[in-house]
Amino acid sequence: MREPLSDVMTIGTYVPSAVVVISNSFAHGGSTVYHKRFGIRVNDWRILNALAIAPGRNAKQLTEVLRLDKAVISRCVAELTRLGLIGSEPEGVARRLYLTERGVAVHQGVLPLSRQRERMLTAGFSEEERAQLLSFLQRMVANLEDLKEVDAALAAGAQSGE
Structure with missing residues (x-):
């Protein structure tokens, strides 16, 4: 087939395409900046910010709030713990997660960059x-x-049933 189809979904006509392109590009750029400056990636930042908003969330709650796969949350929590940015307390089977002092400092460092990127x-x-x-x-x-x-x-x- 050499001719384009007439009924296609493009960034200009299909909202999910536009949202995904914006999200992917914004996340990729953020990951690059945050990793070079602070040693974290964009999903790590999302977790740090979610814990800054509501300290004590557990991994399941982070999965629900951030709508990220539980394996992604698990890997990020393990890495953030290894980096000393978050700590945890047991709560039954789950662990309540909190920013450490170092985590608060990183959050405070990333926040203005994140806001600057949003303004752009x-x-x-x-x-x-x-x-x-x-x-x-x-x-x-x-x-x-x-x-x-x-x-x-x-x-x-x-x-x-449109």
């Missing part, structure tokens, strides 16, 4: 547009639970 990503947006974008994205996040149910039905062979 949204350069040219007015405050009103930025607020509107965040509102749209928050609504999309809220829709993820319903999407999970639809995905399960579609994977089982049910047809979508």
